[in-house]
Amino acid sequence: MKADHDIILRRSLEMMTKEYLVDEVLNSQIEISRLKSDLYDLHDQIGTYDMAVENSTEHPHGSFIFYLGAHEPSWLRHIELVGIPLFVSTRRLGRLKNMIPATTRWALDSGGFTELTMHGKWTVTPQEYITQVRRYHDEIGMMDWAAPQDWMCEPHMLERTGLTVEKHQENTISNYLDLKTLAPELPFIPVLQGWTRDDYLRHVQMYMEHDIDLEAENLIGLGSVCRRQASDEVATIATSLHPLRLHGFGAKKAAIVQYGSVLASADSMAWTVGGRKRPDPSCPKRTCGDCLHYALKWRNETIRGVNDRLVE
Ligand SMILES: [Zn+2]
Secondary structure (H helix, E strand, O other): OOOHHHHHHHHHHHHHHHHHHHHHHHHHHHHHHHHHHHHHHHHHHHHHOOOOEEOOOOOOOOOEEEEOOOOOOHHHHHHHHOOEEEEEEEHHHOOOOOOOHHHHOEEOOOOOHHHHHHOOOOOHHOOOOHHHOOOOOOHHOOOEEHHHHHHHOOHHHHHHOOOHHHHHHHHHHHHHHHHHHHOOOOOEEEEEOOOOOHHHHHHHHHHOOOOOOEEEEEEEEOOOOOOOOHHHHHHHHHHHOOOOOOOOOOOOOOHHHHOOOOOEEEOOOOHHHHHHHHHOOOOOOOOOOOOOHHHHHHHHHHHHHHHHHHHH
């Protein structure tokens, strides 16, 4: 019965999204706001959306949300992506002249990896970042949370900045405090940074010294995990941070399958690499590096992998 109900709701949601998109083209503002509020209500009723794992007794957090990395901001209102959580970088959204209201839930990447790799420091001030995030939050809507301007701790990143792990950790906390103080209404999440397991544990203590109890937080980013060779290292780190509800930033398929059973959520753009290296032979394009069909297939396989591992 529950499943039937969800299917009916989902169909209504899709129909309403179509109507909403068409209507927006016709540019009738009153209708848009009515449809938008109906759309949000429906999303609320479905509640769980199209997550990777739902209501699982096998999973320590009961559920696992996978945010599909999207390089194309227009995917936030794509009819085939209604209900599928997305992960979009401010580096992509910042180029838009007009914000596009989303029709699916999503989370914001602060673009820190590129920023630190390019400049060895943050050139975007907290105030500037807040201005961007506030626009996305208010004009695009449906934002689950936003990453802070954190400092990754991969060895090559420390070389780039010339700073220590401890300094990167301090900078990450001080940015989070700035963002929360300047814009308490925006959904910034704290991020744990480090390289070894002990680094991450120490970072938890450092948050505590600033009166931030991470156990009380709904979600905490787990940084510097995406480019590691050994994904079991990530699982070990995540397990030692239990019961924190962690989000794993950018990972390969195998890693998501491996640590999807211990994290609350994760995101990935790794499908673009697969799409370039192993395009679908039936696709008319030469590469599937930016194809929606490829992204959805990759997502389904990944989620199936997480679920299979949970019941093993
Ligand atoms: Zn393709």
